[in-house]
Amino acid sequence: MSKKGILIVISGPSGAGKGTICKALLERNEYYLSISATTRSPRKGEEDGINYYFLDRDEFKTKIEEDDFLEYAEVYGNLYGTPRSKVQDMLDSGKDVILEIDIQGALRVKDKVDDGVFIFILPPSMEELKQRIIKRGSETPESLMTRFKSAYQEINYVSKYNYAVVNDTVDKAVRKIESILIAEKCRVDRIKEKILDSKEGLIHEQLYD
Numbered sequence: 001m002s003k004k005g006i007l008i009v010i011s012g013p014s015g016a017g018k019g020t021i022c023k024a025l026l027e028r029n030e031y032y033l034s035i036s037a038t039t040r041s042p043r044k045g046e047e048d049g050i051n052y053y054f055l056d057r058d059e060f061k062t063k064i065e066e067d068d069f070l071e072y073a074e075v076y077g078n079l080y081g082t083p084r085s086k087v088q089d090m091l092d093s094g095k096d097v098i099l100e101i102d103i104q105g106a107l108r109v110k111d112k113v114d115d116g117v118f119i120f121i122l123p124p125s126m127e128e129l130k131q132r133i134i135k136r137g138s139e140t141p142e143s144l145m146t147r148f149k150s151a152y153q154e155i156n157y158v159s160k161y162n163y164a165v166v167n168d169t170v171d172k173a174v175r176k177i178e179s180i181l182i183a184e185k186c187r188v189d190r191i192k193e194k195i196l197d198s199k200e201g202l203i204h205e206q207l208y209d
């Protein structure tokens with residue numbers, strides 16, 4: 001994959017607050033948030049093409065066969081996948097792209113995209129995580145328990161990520177992620193070619209971003 005933008009993967013257990021953090025990040029920055037496809041039914045207020053592309057299982061499977069997904073995973077009985085071509089187009093056009101995906105999906109992306117930035121969102125405590133999952137109120141008691149148990153196990157995967165950000169307040173978490181991205185854009189392995197170009201007096205404008 002040749003890229004100009006940075007691929008940012010925001011992941012972590014259900015209830016850690018990934019969605020809220022991504023929303024706040026987008027209000028303050030010019031990132032592109034990838035819209036996933038899913039076989040789960042829309043929740044109240046969710047719209048096709050805005051929150052997700054809602055597909056049936058057959059449609060989703062056709063897309064898998066056509067290799068349309070950068071990654072996909074089964075999460076709590078539903079399939080979720082990241083549309084590959086839109087993400088690639090955005091990166092090629094210089095946009096930084098956020099994927100808000102589960103841990104299985106994040107690890108698959110990590111195998112394919114070695115210069116992505118992988119950020120794990122941690123809840124402030126397990127008790128807080130439980131309360132957040134309950135407060136969501138969109139789940140049955142059984143699925144609440146499943147989500148809580150798997151969230152507990154998923155925390156172990158933090159060691160596979162580049163960064164861990166505790167979501168104690170959304171504002172603090174967002175500021176930490178913004179700082180991570182500022183630092184990533186200064187990494188020599190990302191900007192080496194631009195610096196070498198600039199030796200001839202041709203200062204690349206992206207060095208000043």
Ligand code: 5GP
Pocket residue numbers: 012013014018036037040071072073075080081082100101102103104105106
């Ligand atoms: P929800 O059904 O609550 O919207 O999402 C359930 C889980 O699926 C969340 O952890 C969310 O991050 C994850 N998810 C959403 N889109 C994708 C995707 O495209 N790929 C993967 N692997 N997970 C996703």
